[in-house]
Amino acid sequence: MADANAEPAVGSSGSNESVTKIEPIRMPTIEEIRAQDVWNNCAVKSVASGVMGGGLGLMMGLFLGALDNPITNDTMTGRQQFVFTAKQMGQRSWSSCKTFAVMGLVFSAAECIIEKARAKHDTTNTAFAGCVTGGSMSARGGPKAACIGCAGFATFSVLIEKFFDRHT
Amino acid sequence: MATPSPIPAGISKEQAFSMAQTEMEYRVELFNKLAQTCFRKCVDNRYKEAELNMGDNSCIDRCVSKYWQVNGMVGQLLSVGKPPM
Numbered sequence: 001m002a003d004a005n006a007e008p009a010v011g012s013s014g015s016n017e018s019v020t021k022i023e024p025i026r027m028p029t030i031e032e033i034r035a036q037d038v039w040n041n042c043a044v045k046s047v048a049s050g051v052m053g054g055g056l057g058l059m060m061g062l063f064l065g066a067l068d069n070p071i072t073n074d075t076m077t078g079r080q081q082f083v084f085t086a087k088q089m090g091q092r093s094w095s096s097c098k099t100f101a102v103m104g105l106v107f108s109a110a111e112c113i114i115e116k117a118r119a120k121h122d123t124t125n126t127a128f129a130g131c132v133t134g135g136s137m138s139a140r141g142g143p144k145a146a147c148i149g150c151a152g153f154a155t156f157s158v159l160i161e162k163f164f165d166r167h168t
Numbered sequence: 169m170a171t172p173s174p175i176p177a178g179i180s181k182e183q184a185f186s187m188a189q190t191e192m193e194y195r196v197e198l199f200n201k202l203a204q205t206c207f208r209k210c211v212d213n214r215y216k217e218a219e220l221n222m223g224d225n226s227c228i229d230r231c232v233s234k235y236w237q238v239n240g241m242v243g244q245l246l247s248v249g250k251p252p253m
Contacts, residue, residue, distance in 0.1 A: 036219075040225060042222075115221070115223040116223070119223050121212060121221040121223040121224060125223070165216065
């Protein structure tokens, strides 16, 4: 706050040690302000989220693609089986990467824009952004699927947010 | 903050200095009040993170802009009403 001074802090009540001095507040330099302002931008934030979502999707797709559909036919040699499995894993992980990247991008962009418009930091921002993401991703199945996707993804994102905030 | 205005004619150095001092005190008071008001209004008490969120930032932008505008308007109204006083 503006009226904070370098007052010495008192130690724990009952201790007779010398008081510890709080250092004065250091104003951020213009480079620090600019570096922080990069993350104030909604576009930068959503692209970074999309990239992270893509990475997560890659990992998940790789893992799940390996578990999917083990080959049991003996007509292929070991090497051919390996190549086939690798291609399947690659396809699966690429499609999963795209899905998760889009999901991360849309969610982050929606949350950023809603929070900027409301000028408040709340869980309702997360809920609305989750609804927008879920609705836009399942919009292909018609309005009913969009509503269900909206509600489901909003609940999911609120739960995840509460889970990550538990340690504070 | 506007560019510093030149000293009007017919005012001695001490008077100009005391005027500058008054002006400085006014500015400091204004800044302190502005920061306190907008902090109390915009920043949540629970202090979950050290950094300002996006919502806090836009709230602070709006608060400061409104405060400044109202301050300017009130100052103008007060200065207009001066001569009859």
